[in-house]
Amino acid sequence: MAQTRTGRDVAVWAPPTTRARRISWRKRLAVxxxxxxxxxxxxxxxxPFLIMVSTSFxxxxxxxxxxxxxxxxxxxxxxxxxxxxxMPFLRYLGNTLLIAGLAVLGTLISSPLVAYxxxxxxxxxxxxxxxxxxxxxxxxxxVTMIPIYILWNKTPFMGTxxxxxxxxxxxxxxxxxxxxxxxxxxxxxxxxxxxxxxxxELRIYIGIVLPLARPALATVAIxxxxxxxxxxxxxxxxxxxxxxxTLSIGLYSFFSEHGxxxxxxxxxxxxxxxxxxxxxxxxxxxxxEGISLTGLK
Amino acid sequence: xxAPARIRRRSSASPVFVGLLFASPWIIGFLIFQLxxxxxxxxxxxxxxxxxxxxxxxxxxxxxxxxxxxxxxKGLFNTLYMTVIGVPLGLVLALLTALALNTPSRLQPLYRSxxxxxxxxxxxxxxxxxxxxxxxxxGYMNLxxxxxxxxxxxxxxxxxxxxxxxxxxxxxxxxxxxxIYLAAxxxxxxxxxxxxxxxxxxxxxxxxxxxxxxxxxVTLFQLVIxxxxxxxxxxxxxxxxxxxxxxxxxxxxxxxxxYGLYLFQNAFVFLKMGYASAMAxxxxxxxxxxxLVVLRLSKYWVYYEGE
Numbered sequence: 392m393a394q395t396r397t398g399r400d401v402a403v404w405a406p407p408t409t410r411a412r413r414i415s416w417r418k419r420l421a422v423x424x425x426x427x428x429x430x431x432x433x434x435x436x437x438x439p440f441l442i443m444v445s446t447s448f449x450x451x452x453x454x455x456x457x458x459x460x461x462x463x464x465x466x467x468x469x470x471x472x473x474x475x476x477x478m479p480f481l482r483y484l485g486n487t488l489l490i491a492g493l494a495v496l497g498t499l500i501s502s503p504l505v506a507y508x509x510x511x512x513x514x515x516x517x518x519x520x521x522x523x524x525x526x527x528x529x530x531x532x533x534v535t536m537i538p539i540y541i542l543w544n545k546t547p548f549m550g551t552x553x554x555x556x557x558x559x560x561x562x563x564x565x566x567x568x569x570x571x572x573x574x575x576x577x578x579x580x581x582x583x584x585x586x587x588x589x590x591x592e593l594r595i596y597i598g599i600v601l602p603l604a605r606p607a608l609a610t611v612a613i614x615x616x617x618x619x620x621x622x623x624x625x626x627x628x629x630x631x632x633x634x635x636x637t638l639s640i641g642l643y644s645f646f647s648e649h650g651x652x653x654x655x656x657x658x659x660x661x662x663x664x665x666x667x668x669x670x671x672x673x674x675x676x677x678x679x680e681g682i683s684l685t686g687l688k
Numbered sequence: 689x690x691a692p693a694r695i696r697r698r699s700s701a702s703p704v705f706v707g708l709l710f711a712s713p714w715i716i717g718f719l720i721f722q723l724x725x726x727x728x729x730x731x732x733x734x735x736x737x738x739x740x741x742x743x744x745x746x747x748x749x750x751x752x753x754x755x756x757x758x759x760x761x762k763g764l765f766n767t768l769y770m771t772v773i774g775v776p777l778g779l780v781l782a783l784l785t786a787l788a789l790n791t792p793s794r795l796q797p798l799y800r801s802x803x804x805x806x807x808x809x810x811x812x813x814x815x816x817x818x819x820x821x822x823x824x825x826x827g828y829m830n831l832x833x834x835x836x837x838x839x840x841x842x843x844x845x846x847x848x849x850x851x852x853x854x855x856x857x858x859x860x861x862x863x864x865x866x867x868i869y870l871a872a873x874x875x876x877x878x879x880x881x882x883x884x885x886x887x888x889x890x891x892x893x894x895x896x897x898x899x900x901x902x903x904x905x906v907t908l909f910q911l912v913i914x915x916x917x918x919x920x921x922x923x924x925x926x927x928x929x930x931x932x933x934x935x936x937x938x939x940x941x942x943x944x945x946x947y948g949l950y951l952f953q954n955a956f957v958f959l960k961m962g963y964a965s966a967m968a969x970x971x972x973x974x975x976x977x978x979x980l981v982v983l984r985l986s987k988y989w990v991y992y993e994g995e
Contacts, residue, residue: 425791425792425793426791426793428788428791429788429789429791429793429795429796429799430795430799432785432788432789432799432803433789433798433799433802433803436802436803436805436806436860436863437802437805438828439806439817439818439821439860440805442817442820442821442828443813443817443820446820454826455826456826457825457826457831458831459826459827459828459831500713501713501714501717504710504711504713505710505711505713505714507710508706508707508708508709508710508711509711512703512706512707512710513703513707514703514704514706514707514708515704516704516707517707517711520711520715523718524714527718527722529916529976529979530722530726530972531916531919531920531968531971531972531975532920533920533948533951533967533968533971533972534725534726534729534965534968534969534971534972535721535722535725535726535729536955536968537725537729537732537955537961537964537965537968538724538725538726538728538729538732538965539721539725540955540956541728541739541961542720542724542725544739558717558721560713561713561714561716561717561720561721562713562714562717564714567714592706592710596710617808620810621809621810621811621812623810623811623812623923623927624922624923628956638810639810639811639812642812642813642816643812643927643930646816646927646930647930647931653820653823653826656816656820657816657817657820659813660812660813660816660817661813663810663812663813664808664809664810664813667808667809667810668805668808668809670808671801671804671805671808675801678804678808679800679804679867682864682867682868
């Protein structure tokens with residue numbers, strides 16, 4: 392019996408090994424692809440960041456070495472000093488922070504208010520208004536850009552921050568849509584109970600709905616900040632005094648003077664991007680949820 | 689007798705009034721920054737208007753002149769090039785990236801974040817960074833292409849290669865679409881795949897017959913958004929064509945003269961506000977027409993659950 396078993400063992404043992412080996416080889420390949428492919432893709436997306444940061448620490452000779460090397464030799468902070476000196480960097484930073492901060496404030500004051508009216512106040516005409524708001528998103532901004540410019544040009548506010556800030560206080564169709572979808576999920580019973588107790592709509596809005604909507608408001612605030620921080624076209628049109636420049640426009644005019652000096656330019660790009668990258672690292676959840684919530688980037 | 693009535697009125701102050709009051713910021717914004725500009729823009733498009741003198745009525749002259757303007761057609765061609773090649777390529781690559789990242793790896797959240805990261809970088813910084821990477825002599829791109837034995841194009845000087853360069857920059861920033869595809873892939877019911885496996889379906893067959901149709905509504909939405917955004921293409925081209933003199937340029941041989949860029953030039957460099965307004969309306973009609981065609985054709989390839 393033992394021999395039969397051994398014999399059988401031997402007989403059975405041999406073919407499965409090849410099969411087992413083949414399977415394990417295939418499995419190993421699949422695992423390798425599953426583990427390596429995403430890593431490879433990620434490296435491709437990450438490489439430009441490495442190039443930006445590495446160039447920003449290189450001396451001019453090193454930056455123009457061919458073939459280029461990622462590791463700077465020697466390391467220098469000179470580019471950062473030059474970038475910060477060449478444009479009134481702190482002023483631009485202050486301007487950008489002020490504009491982005493006020494944009495966030497304006498959006499947080501106006502957009503949820505309108506969204507609440509669309510989602511939770513029962514009034515005739517609210518669905519018509521909702522459709523009107525959605526349809527304005529279809530219109531290319533180029534159509535309204537010129538008359539809005541001409542309009543501001545007739546006021547004393549041309550060349551100030553006002554044209555960049557005021558529209559935020561009047562609500563943005565996209566964020567109104569996003570917040571309306573969120574408010575629809577707040578149970579009506581809760582609000583009706585408060586209404587029966589005599590609470591005004593404003594009180595219900597501030598006391599009940601806004602606290603519940605904190606995650607959605609955080610998403611809205613973050614996207615408003617990022618867009619305002621990086622905006623190029625509007626500051627380009629409305630700001631003409633170099634003292635009023637944002638970082639976008641500051642970097643743009645820095646390029647026209649230092650276009651060939653890649654070290655200082657990459658240093659400026661790094662400083663300009665860093666706050667948003669840090670913000671993303673802190674608030675990843677709000678970013679990624681915001682994208683999945685709306686299907687927009 | 690009057691007092692209770694007043695109280696009742698106050699506690700249930702007409703809902704239309706309260707609703708409009710809450711919505712008033714947007715309504716005011718709409719009247720000033722949308723409705724008036726739309727009407728004004730339509731009017732300007734029939735006028736000759738240089739910002740300093742009041743507009744003079746010229747009828748259809750701007751529209752007629754546009755159809756004889758070579759740069760108008762050049763801009764239209766460049767923009768359609770970006771849309772027809774760039775948008776589908778971006779969608780395909782975003783989907784492939786999402787498929788690559790759709791693994792059970794513990795590092796997946798990290799991968800996802802890094803792929804999304806380029807979309808956070810301000811457009812000005814991103815464009816300059818790529819002008820460095822694509823530098824014909826010292827840049828990394830041509831270094832690697834050379835090592836792979838591939839041709840090393842003059843990305844910023846050769847009119848044939850400037851638009852592919854812009855498309856390349858766009859492909860770096862597909863992270864948003866990738867995230868959306870990743871979420872969509874994870875929502876395809878596992879049972880579909882299991883049923884197909886029982887029938888002996890292979891990887892490709894599962895992808896073609898299950899995955900693609902299941903995520904087709906996402907593809908349609910991203911396609912429409914992508915086309916509309918691409919038709920308004922401006923900033924990257926403007927910065928990629930920027931020379932040291934800082935003038936709004938169309939790049940080598942006007943190869944970067946996008947429709948939006950030419951519109952900007954007309955409005956803010958040549959101060960031809962009427963002409964630029966006419967261009968804006970034609971852009972709107974083109975966007976509307978393309979969107980409607982895409983939506984109409986979508987019934988042949990988009991599948992909704994429950995159908």
